Amino acid sequence: MIEAHDLTKRYGSKTAVDGVSFTVRPGVVTGFLGPNGAGKSTTMRMIMGLDRPTAGSVTVNGHPYARLHAPLTEVGALLEARAVHPGRSAYQHLRALAATHGIPDSRVDEVVELTGLAPVARKRVGGFSLGMGQRLGIATALLGDPRTLILDEPVNGLDPEGVLWVRNLAKHLASEGRTVFLSSHLMSEVALTADHVIVIGRGRILADAPVSEFVDSASRRSVRVRTPGAATLREALERAGASVAVPRPDDEADALAQGPGRHGAPPRAEVLEVTGLDAPAIGELALTSGVVLHELTPVRSTLEDAYMELTADAVEYRTSPTEDQETAR
Numbered sequence: 204m205i206e207a208h209d210l211t212k213r214y215g216s217k218t219a220v221d222g223v224s225f226t227v228r229p230g231v232v233t234g235f236l237g238p239n240g241a242g243k244s245t246t247m248r249m250i251m252g253l254d255r256p257t258a259g260s261v262t263v264n265g266h267p268y269a270r271l272h273a274p275l276t277e278v279g280a281l282l283e284a285r286a287v288h289p290g291r292s293a294y295q296h297l298r299a300l301a302a303t304h305g306i307p308d309s310r311v312d313e314v315v316e317l318t319g320l321a322p323v324a325r326k327r328v329g330g331f332s333l334g335m336g337q338r339l340g341i342a343t344a345l346l347g348d349p350r351t352l353i354l355d356e357p358v359n360g361l362d363p364e365g366v367l368w369v370r371n372l373a374k375h376l377a378s379e380g381r382t383v384f385l386s387s388h389l390m391s392e393v394a395l396t397a398d399h400v401i402v403i404g405r406g407r408i409l410a411d412a413p414v415s416e417f418v419d420s421a422s423r424r425s426v427r428v429r430t431p432g433a434a435t436l437r438e439a440l441e442r443a444g445a446s447v448a449v450p451r452p453d454d455e456a457d458a459l460a461q462g463p464g465r466h467g468a469p470p471r472a473e474v475l476e477v478t479g480l481d482a483p484a485i486g487e488l489a490l491t492s493g494v495v496l497h498e499l500t501p502v503r504s505t506l507e508d509a510y511m512e513l514t515a516d517a518v519e520y521r522t523s524p525t526e527d528q529e530t531a532r
């Protein structure tokens with residue numbers, strides 16, 4: 204279990220983590236999701252006692268990291284840029300770590316096997332691919348057979364088989380009753396791996412919910428309707444219990460959809476975005492209301508869309524078209 208209370212980290216005038224409170228529970232995989240620079244790594248470093256909070260606190264299994272008696276057996280972490288002596292082999296690295304923590308060599312063999320490192324375990328770590336390095340990092344995190352695991356972007360640099368392996372491993376570790384907290388900047392990855400999601404943006408918690416709930420609330424279904432009888436249809440739709448929004452007009456697309464003007468042209472068609480009724484029901488309602496439809500399109504926002512929308516204001520580095528144009532000049 205990981206518990207954070209009003210956890211805050213400032214670097215000079217920069218607030219990397221801004222008073223966050225959350226609980227990461229055992230038995231499930233919790234995804235920690237946020238765009239680059241959102242504060243994920245800083246939060247994870249504070250959990251592992253590598254960064255001191257400016258304010259607030261965070262505990263692992265009920266204690267601050269620094270007060271854990273045998274930290275390696277309580278919490279294992281894969282953090283970015285883990286320092287491993289490049290001249291050592293994976294075996295030497297793991298054996299040295301095991302020896303200094305009273306962990307038997309047999310456990311080294313187990314984690315080497317579990318992480319698929321066996322074929323390269325006697326080679327110099329300096330020559331490892333990014334993927335092999337990630338596997339070694341995960342082997343190191345698992346060495347003490349800890350109850351809690353913290354994995355910062357664990358699928359970074361892995362090939363599709365490696366990504367699948369991390370996914371299954373995380374689920375397996377959680378099914379054994381462990382606390383598994385993994386960060387990612389990819390919504391799709393978290394949706395496939397995690398049971399629960401905590402979304403962070405600009406150092407603040409934007410969502411904290413079971414993934415299924417987040418997906419349901421996020422992937423809104425709507426129907427796009429274009430009609431010259433917008434006012435009449437809108438009234439009928441609202442009477443039938445639907446919600447109607449008028450999206451921001453896209454003048455160019457609208458003009459194209461209207462077609463060339465002609466004498467005695469029908470009234471200009473307007474676009475309505477309808478939620479709460481499906482396309483067939485809207486079509487039938489239009490017929491009974493005597494309204495002509497020019498378009499009736501079911502729209503489903505994807506999970507990725509919803510995540511982008513949620514974090515849109517929280518993205519730190521964004522190139523706007525105007526900036527690009529200005530730089531090009």
Ligand SMILES: Nc1ncnc2c1ncn2[C@@H]1O[C@H](COP(=O)(O)OP(=O)(O)OP(=O)(O)O)[C@@H](O)[C@H]1O
Binds near residue numbers: 218
């Ligand atoms: N040592 C530091 N000194 C100054 N600013 C820092 C430091 N570490 C992080 N930051 C800043 O704090 C913010 C949060 O960074 P952090 O690395 O925690 O984000 P992140 O969500 O892990 O993003 P990424 O996926 O890019 O690693 C960023 O604006 C970053 O530039």
